[in-house]
Amino acid sequence: MYSGQLRKMSVAAKPNGVAQYTLQLGNDKLNINEFIGKGVTLKYTGEIHCVHCQAKTNKSFNQGYCYRCLITLARCDSCIIKPELCHYHEGTCREPEWGQENCFAPHFIYLANTGNLKVGITRHVTSGVSSRWIDQGATQAIALLQVNDRLTSGKVEMICKQHVADKTNWRTMLKGEPERIDMHHARRELLEKISTELSLLSHDHSAFDYVPLETDAIEISFPVQQYPAKIKSINLDKTATFEGELKGIKGQYWLLTDDRVINFRKFAGYQVELEVDN
Structure with a gap:
């Protein structure tokens, strides 16, 4: 079980190589490529903290910022x-x-x-x-x-x-x-x-x-076992918990069973718990 604040996945690749994905959750730095083909369960705990100032906020703006940071930071x-x-x-x-x-x-x-x-x-x-x-x-x-x-x-x-x-x-x-x-x-x-x-x-x-x-x-190649036939987007504000087999990663998206996808960048700042099957 891993827990922490969602952020955009860190990415890397050598020219003409496979994209490598890393997700930092709390003190854990997770190699997400290794999770492909495994069952995953992710739960949104209901809290959001600004990715810049860490203030608790009811709503995330501009992929992870509180409203105060939205109107004061140059990057926003x-x-x-x-x-x-x-x-x-x-x-x-x-x-x-x-x-x-x-x-x-x-x-x-x-x-x-x-x-x-x-x-x-x-x-x-x-x-x-x-x-x-x-x-x-x-x-x-x-x-x-x-x-x-x-x-x-x-x-x-x-x-x-x-x-x-x-x-x-x-x-x-x-x-x-x-x-x-x-x-x-x-x-x-x-x-x-x-x-x-x-x-x-x-x-x-x-x-x-x-x-x-x-x-x-x-x-650039992406670690994908199976692409969705008909895309169904997961929204953590409406579906706080989801589970399924991780079929691949492309862009900042996880591709799951039943044609479901989730954009990790969209939910930056959300506090989550992640469980991965052995």
Whole structure:
């Protein structure tokens, strides 16, 4: 029996390797890949604590924050979802030091196959793999451009969104293995389509700078024994306890028997008890 506060699962993978998942519950660091094929029972105890300040809250906002943190933390501001709205240069950042550390670092614009081709941004591509790609359930990904800061990455992403979607359809992502995409071709094609817009952006903003990348495409496998035929999403607010055999993990989802799935990231901050069959 394990107990503690739910958080987003930690993820890791080597290029062209299998995604590895770790869940921290209390003092226990659990290798979730080892639970696949075993029976699991998870119970929500009825308490929620903010993932930042640990205050008890009746409702979780923005994947784990209390309302006070929601309206005061820079990481909860709307510009995190829409980086093109970054307002640091206006002197209105909620946490300037946090902004300096997180928003004024190199960012990468990428393409990923999450069931359909999508564009996105990430700060980290450790050992060639971004944790963001794993969180989104991407089976293929390739870096497109590198820029100097988050605001610039948002402006470039806005240009790319005219040609490629920026959303992951989680239901499509969980239906099975997607058709393969020639990611190098997709990168070349998109760079050609946005070349004029990038030149205009460079002309309008003297500080704008970007580096086209020629890195290899990355493939990621997920530890899944069986995909759901008809997805049934588990909501801990309505179903406090569930049990079943863990059939796989993809993105931040557990895939269970009877086509049930649960998004662990959605319930960050919830206090739970987890039991795993031997």
